[in-house]
Amino acid sequence: MEESGEEDEQPLLSGERRQVSACCSARYSLATLAFCGFFMVYALRVNLSVALVEMVDDNGTLPKNGSVEACPPHSNVTHQNYEKKGKVYNWDSNVQGWILSAFFYGYIVTQIPGGYLAGKFGGKLLLGFGILCTSVLTLLTPPAAELGYNCIIVLRIIEGLGEGVTFPAMHAMWAEWAPPLERSTLVSLSYAGAQLGTVVSLPLSGIISYYLDWSYVFYIFGALGVIWCLLWFWLASDSPKTHKTISNAEQDYIINSLRGQCSSKKNVPWLSIWKSLPLWAIIVPHFCYNWTFYTLLTLLPTYMEEILQFDIKENGFLSALPYLFCWIVMISTGFIADYLIKKQNWTTSAVRKIFTLIGMIGPAIFLVATGYIGCNYTVAVLFVTISSALGGFSMSGFNINHLDIAPSYAGILLGITNTFATIPGMVGPVIAKVLTSNHTVAEWRTVFYIAACIDVFGALFFVIFGKGTIQSWATDH
Secondary structure: OOOOOOOOOOHHHOOOOOOOOOOOOHHHHHHHHHHHHHHHHHHHHHHHHHHHHHHEOOOOOOOOOOOOOOOOOOOHHHHHHOOOOOOOEOOOHHHHHHHHHHHHHHHOOOHHHHHHHHHHHOOHHHHHHHHHHHHHHHHOHHHHHHOOHHHHHHHHHHHHHHHOOHHHHHHHHHHHHOOHHHHHHHHHHHHHHHHHHHHHHHHHHHHHHHHOOOHHHHHHHHHHHHHHHHHHHHHOOOOHHHOOOOOHHHHHHHHHHOOOOOOOOOOOOHHHHHHOHHHHHHHHHHHHHHHHHHHHHHHHHHHHHHOOOOOHHHHHHHHHHHHHHHHHHHHHHHHHHHHHHHOOOOOHHHHHHHHHHHHHHHHHHHHHHHOOOOOOHHHHHHHHHHHHHHHHHHHHOHHHHHHHHOHHHHHHHHHHHHHHHHHHHHHHHHHHHHHOOOOOHHHHHHHHHHHHHHHHHHHHHHHHHOOOOOOHHHOOO
């Protein structure tokens, strides 16, 4: 396995130190625009989790009031008076599991190609058209449901193909835009939009479903996605060199800060990439973290309804609460990580490993605890919220490490790690649905245990094998 430099070396403090103000800068404008883009990426992805609760005819499928296996209804009046709006379908738990996981079967296919194409041609158009594709297909979801669940599954697979290029494309753009000393802040800010998209879309989907019907969930979010794509095509640029309004001072600052960190090789060193242990040190925790993340992302509304017995309005708000705090933590820890590197002279490796430990073992502890608090609604929501919030630390941990070890190939590396990390989205919801077929607390406890064990393993693997220095195969030296 090839390495570059010693473990205690601090590569990000070498080179250009003179900074240009962040206020009104092109790089932070890009981060803000990307923030809105990833807001839409996740809004378009997770709205089905809430809408599906309304789309399914659950007569006879949920635990009855007074069952020792599930909690009593949280709000008796609301449950008695509420009737689902819009057409409902007789889809069992297995069908629902496949509908929720179908997205990831497309998502996994375009990860590596997306990273390669973004590195070769730039990420702007790739990211824009990826989200545009998903937005248009979201608008077509209600008529697809009329044709049967098979059509929904196919549509979600195609949506996954479109969104699969988004994160690798953005990583490739940040390789051109993010000065090393601002890397954690810029990347965390842009990707934090995904958490806020979850925060907003979950309760909003519940409200829309409650007062209108579930079909408007797809019409509204699909239209917003199309509007964002038009702004992206107009305002974004692949690099500082092609940006129309960037100042000369900022352009020089970014280019100088990245000097010596990128490779001019025309051919991608595929063999060296696949043999690199530091890359596998990112793949493993990425896979493990996403097992928990995707399981909760797709099934938390179901848990809120089946076990905690919240109605659709309560469901949406409470399902979003964990992601609100994760969003806050993610942005905050980005600033903290850069501060530790810039001002406290911590090594990049130390920051990435500590933040990964907190961001993976912390969630595992509180997730397991959630299965043992019975029907204490407040504590159940609190523990799930703390679990997800602590996960925000991982963005400044392993999640950004691609840019540390190989800036020139960051898009490709993220495509590779995201390919493996998409597998949990494909199988996690299906396995969880199978394990919770009787809708009992004990069954959900098993789901939480599995996720927690996987999380702990991933964190320890990164701490042992992760690196914070640029690898020799990623430079011209």
